[in-house]
Amino acid sequence: MSTAPAPRDGTEAALLTDGTTVRIRSITVDDRKAVLGLHTTGLSDESRRNRFFGVSRTAPRTATDRLCGPPRDGLLTLGAWVGDVLVGEADCELLDEPPQTAELALVVADHWHHRGVATLLLEHLIHAARQRGVRFFEADALTGNRSVHKVFADLGLPVRRRYEQGEVRVRVPLDESDEHYREAVDERGRRADVASLAALLRPASVAVVGVSRREGSVGRAVLDRIRNGGFTGPAWAVNPAADTIAGEPAYPSVGALPGVPDLAVLAVPAAAVPVVAEECGRAGVRALLVLTAGLGAAQAGQLLHSCRRHSMRLVGPNSLGIAHTDPAVRLDAEFGGAFPLPGTAGVAVQSGGVGIALLERLAWLGVGVSGFVSLGDKYDVSGNDLLRWWEQDGRTDLALLHLESFGNPRAFARTARRVTRRMPVLTVDAGRSEAGRRGAASHTAAAATPTVVRETLFHQAGITATRSIDELVAAAGLLHAQPLPAPRGAIAVVSNAGGIGILAADACADAGLELPELPGELARLLPPGASVRNPVDTTAAVLPAELTLFLRALEREEAVDAILVCLVPTALGTAQGRDPLRALLEGPASRPVPLAAVLLDQQVPISYLTCADGGVLPAYSDVAAAARALAHARDRARLLAEPPSPEAEAPGCDRAVARSLVDGYLHAHPEGGWPDPLTTADLLESYGLPLITSVWARDEHTAVVTAAGLGRLGHEGKAVLKAYWPGQVHKSEAGAVRTGLAGESEVRSTYREFARSFGARLAGAVVQPMAGPGVELLAGVVQDRVFGPLVVLGAGGTATEVLADRTARLAPLTERDLTTMVTDLRTEPLLAGHGGAPPVDLAAVRSVLARLSRLATDLPELVEADLNPVIARPDGAVCVDARIRLEPRPSYDPYLRRLRRPAPVAAPGRHGREGGAAGVVREDRILE
Numbered sequence: 001m002s003t004a005p006a007p008r009d010g011t012e013a014a015l016l017t018d019g020t021t022v023r024i025r026s027i028t029v030d031d032r033k034a035v036l037g038l039h040t041t042g043l044s045d046e047s048r049r050n051r052f053f054g055v056s057r058t059a060p061r062t063a064t065d066r067l068c069g070p071p072r073d074g075l076l077t078l079g080a081w082v083g084d085v086l087v088g089e090a091d092c093e094l095l096d097e098p099p100q101t102a103e104l105a106l107v108v109a110d111h112w113h114h115r116g117v118a119t120l121l122l123e124h125l126i127h128a129a130r131q132r133g134v135r136f137f138e139a140d141a142l143t144g145n146r147s148v149h150k151v152f153a154d155l156g157l158p159v160r161r162r163y164e165q166g167e168v169r170v171r172v173p174l175d176e177s178d179e180h181y182r183e184a185v186d187e188r189g190r191r192a193d194v195a196s197l198a199a200l201l202r203p204a205s206v207a208v209v210g211v212s213r214r215e216g217s218v219g220r221a222v223l224d225r226i227r228n229g230g231f232t233g234p235a236w237a238v239n240p241a242a243d244t245i246a247g248e249p250a251y252p253s254v255g256a257l258p259g260v261p262d263l264a265v266l267a268v269p270a271a272a273v274p275v276v277a278e279e280c281g282r283a284g285v286r287a288l289l290v291l292t293a294g295l296g297a298a299q300a301g302q303l304l305h306s307c308r309r310h311s312m313r314l315v316g317p318n319s320l321g322i323a324h325t326d327p328a329v330r331l332d333a334e335f336g337g338a339f340p341l342p343g344t345a346g347v348a349v350q351s352g353g354v355g356i357a358l359l360e361r362l363a364w365l366g367v368g369v370s371g372f373v374s375l376g377d378k379y380d381v382s383g384n385d386l387l388r389w390w391e392q393d394g395r396t397d398l399a400l401l402h403l404e405s406f407g408n409p410r411a412f413a414r415t416a417r418r419v420t421r422r423m424p425v426l427t428v429d430a431g432r433s434e435a436g437r438r439g440a441a442s443h444t445a446a447a448a449t450p451t452v453v454r455e456t457l458f459h460q461a462g463i464t465a466t467r468s469i470d471e472l473v474a475a476a477g478l479l480h481a482q483p484l485p486a487p488r489g490a491i492a493v494v495s496n497a498g499g500i501g502i503l504a505a506d507a508c509a510d511a512g513l514e515l516p517e518l519p520g521e522l523a524r525l526l527p528p529g530a531s532v533r534n535p536v537d538t539t540a541a542v543l544p545a546e547l548t549l550f551l552r553a554l555e556r557e558e559a560v561d562a563i564l565v566c567l568v569p570t571a572l573g574t575a576q577g578r579d580p581l582r583a584l585l586e587g588p589a590s591r592p593v594p595l596a597a598v599l600l601d602q603q604v605p606i607s608y609l610t611c612a613d614g615g616v617l618p619a620y621s622d623v624a625a626a627a628r629a630l631a632h633a634r635d636r637a638r639l640l641a642e643p644p645s646p647e648a649e650a651p652g653c654d655r656a657v658a659r660s661l662v663d664g665y666l667h668a669h670p671e672g673g674w675p676d677p678l679t680t681a682d683l684l685e686s687y688g689l690p691l692i693t694s695v696w697a698r699d700e701h702t703a704v705v706t707a708a709g710l711g712r713l714g715h716e717g718k719a720v721l722k723a724y725w726p727g728q729v730h731k732s733e734a735g736a737v738r739t740g741l742a743g744e745s746e747v748r749s750t751y752r753e754f755a756r757s758f759g760a761r762l763a764g765a766v767v768q769p770m771a772g773p774g775v776e777l778l779a780g781v782v783q784d785r786v787f788g789p790l791v792v793l794g795a796g797g798t799a800t801e802v803l804a805d806r807t808a809r810l811a812p813l814t815e816r817d818l819t820t821m822v823t824d825l826r827t828e829p830l831l832a833g834h835g836g837a838p839p840v841d842l843a844a845v846r847s848v849l850a851r852l853s854r855l856a857t858d859l860p861e862l863v864e865a866d867l868n869p870v871i872a873r874p875d876g877a878v879c880v881d882a883r884i885r886l887e888p889r890p891s892y893d894p895y896l897r898r899l900r901r902p903a904p905v906a907a908p909g910r911h912g913r914e915g916g917a918a919g920v921v922r923e924d925r926i927l928e
């Protein structure tokens with residue numbers, strides 16, 4: 001037995017449409033044999049004719065020589081390997097300098113047609129070529145070569161064809177209609193992912209490796225559970241030392257089994273995992289569930305490499321197991337809590353402990369589960385995969401996630417945005433504490449804490465983010481049992497004890513819910529002394545029948561979108577058999593508006609009340625929990641009420657200019673840094689950001705002359721002088737900003753003061769016209785290595801930190817993001833025209849945000865931009881102070897189809913570990 005040979009650098013793994021894993025890498029001189037094989041025995045005569053436009057004997061060898069020569073700058077090659085077999089090749093010759101157009105060639109072995117090899121290779125080649133600045137692929141094909149035409153047609157890019165004497169010249173623009181292309185790539189990725197997950201999530205046969213005869217060992221426990229749980233296929237035991245286990249045959253190795261299992265469960269010691277995984281792969285196993293914890297980095301790398309090499313998807317290591325309740329599968333392969341009730345909730349957790357707690361609560365509540373996956377250390381299968389599976393499994397209608405870290409949050413958000421439109425996706429937002437606040441050199445960076453970034457991601461993806469397991473179950477319990485309220489979410493609070501009603505009303509207000517006024521005549525339905533001001537106090541004397549009628553009337557009220565009924569057991573009620581709870585139990589659960597109850601004598605946080613129609617109403621023990629659940633339901637209703645919003649428009653951005661400015665700066669400053677005011681202004685202006693005219697005057701005389709000119713353009717004819725030296729941070733605090741300067745002598749004396757105070761480090765002064773008064777805003781962007789650019793808008797100027805009034809969105813921003821960012825601010829009334837002032841030009845503010853979003857998306861090297869203040873006025877918006885930071889960053893396409901690579905492994909985990917990797921995990925492993 002052996003482990004897999006070491007992977008090569010630069011190899012990416014990705015999935016074909018049938019779920020097979022291929023590995024993609026450049027072709028080298030060592031690949032001659034494989035490349036020649038592909039072009040000869042790999043192709044039929046017809047395919048060869050299509051590839052070489054004839055039947056030349058020497059063509060395959062010439063092609064091989066071209067591809068397998070010493071590396072050349074003008075040639076990009078990619079091969080796709082399944083195991084050790086080269087199944088396809090794509091390459092392009094860069095035709096001009098700088099390269100705009102590249103000549104494309106593509107070939108797939110006959111056996112491997114119709115599995116998406118060509119498209120996948122093309123996607124990766126497009127990615128590589130775009131990075132080299134290529135804007136077009138061109139290729140010739142025979143008109144009769146149908147498969148290659150289909151590849152181009154399906155690609156998702158606006159391909160143009162020119163026909164000439166039996167040949168077609170194809171031209172593929174690489175930088176247009178990005179969203180359309182992304183959508184096509186995503187759709188292919190989804191299909192491939194689902195196909196690859198079937199062996200894991202709908203296996204026909206299972207083997208457990210590492211089953212000892214001793215009851216109570218992990219392997220043995222899982223095997224017993226699989227068998228006793230009624231798994232519909234064979235479940236084999238593998239143990240080199242035993243012939244029988246639990247009265248059934250055991251086999252010495254995976255290779256010796258009577259069949260090839262779809263799924264192998266590994267419960268062997270860490271040191272044995274790589275060898276067993278490779279053995280499984282060679283035997284043809286399609287998925288691994290690794291329960292073992294504590295793998296070292298080398299072991300982890302070997303495990304994942306075996307999975308990639310042999311097309312196996314992997315859950316874990318350090319997983320608590322998986323469970324499927326689908327009667328066609330019934331797999332109970334876990335060693336945590338009880339087998340979940342069958343149902344429609346999909347549950348995926350990173351921490352096993354959280355998983356057990358969650359399953360227990362769901363079981364207690366009677367909410368059934370379609371599938372449970374303990375993701376463990378998440379080397380491969382992640383929350384994104386599960387969302388894609390649940391989206392199409394025909395059973396799941398509620399997704400519950402617990403994620404401590406993200407491998408590729410942008411891809412996750414993209415999937416989640418789609419799935420949340422079909423089903424509620426709830427998560428416990430783990431790691432909200434502010435431990436990781438970075439020492440920030442700009443206001444924008446200070447605003448972009450890991451917490452803000454993650455919350456923003458959840459919010460933009462439409463995910464219901466809760467703060468605890470209990471809050472998650474409370475919200476899931478409501479969403480599962482009751483319809484959504486109308487998006488307005490106006491709540492009528494009804495209680496039989498006035499004090500509780502007031503507490504509930506406060507809790508609703510805290511949760512951001514509104515309590516509408518109710519019509520006074522409703523009071524006639526209630527006992528004397530009742531009050532129908534919202535919250536409604538029915539008094540303790542209310543009879544069940546009265547409460548029933550009252551609730552029915554409330555449901556018909558236009559002002560009411562949901563009802564919260566809070567009941568306290570009263571001596572009056574129970575003594576006389578007039579418990580008002582009967583009004584709920586004897587009525588229907590299915591009502592025109594959603595209803596939640598608070599029962600103050602209830603011992604558990606949430607339970608279901610079974611009603612006359614067989615449906616259920618959620619009942620909480622705590623008013624705050626009920627209010628938050630209602631607020632989550634309202635937020636979801638709002639999400640569904642709004643159609644998806646298009647990406648914000650930012651016309652007239654000059655990407656080429658910006659690119660050359662950034663490249664130029666980084667060439668001179670390979671480490672990165674804060675460019676001087678001129679470069680900063682040029683870069684921002686290339687994307688149409690409105691900067692006030694600024695001149696960098698390097699001596700007193702220039703400053704005076706410039707101020708005389710610029711001052712005339714300024715408000716009341718005045719100018720502004722700012723002392724400049726490289727690396728300065730907050731200027732006004734250092735006394736480096738003087739506004740409202742009129743006349744030569746003021747400018748001159750200001751410059752002299754600067755020279756006195758700042759001495760030798762003074763590198764001149766920036767001269768600007770004085771901007772007219774307006775609302776000072778902060779607009780900025782900061783790149784998160786993993787989450788991408790975050791755009792920030794806030795109250796700006798000198799009060800930035802004092803007010804801390806700001807909001808953020810991950811780029812790319814949508815048109816709706818532009819609107820809600822403005823309305824999110826407490827400062828918003830000032831923008832709308834406070835106290836008779838005219839409203840500011842909001843279109844100008846929106847344009848600043850849209851352009852920042854585009855700039856940072858196009859240029860990952862722009863790691864920080866801080867425009868503070870942008871002065872918003874009725875006649876436009878102008879930025880008087882901008883700073884940016886550039887850093888070398890490889891461009892990274894989060895949407896390129898690829899599986900995770902072997903990762904550097906953190907400290908050994910333990911089962912049920914809590915919160916280990918809380919917060920934003922900066923997983924450099926996903927960067928190239």
Ligand code: ADP
Nearest residue numbers: 720730731732768770771797798868869880881
């Ligand atoms: P810093 O943020 O480094 O302290 P700024 O250049 O933002 O320095 O200037 C501080 C404040 O001075 C701004 O918030 C703004 O109120 C005012 N200010 C600066 N430049 C101008 C200008 N050209 N026109 C009007 N006000 C300005």
Ligand code: MG
Nearest residue numbers: 797868869881
């Ligand atoms: Mg400033």
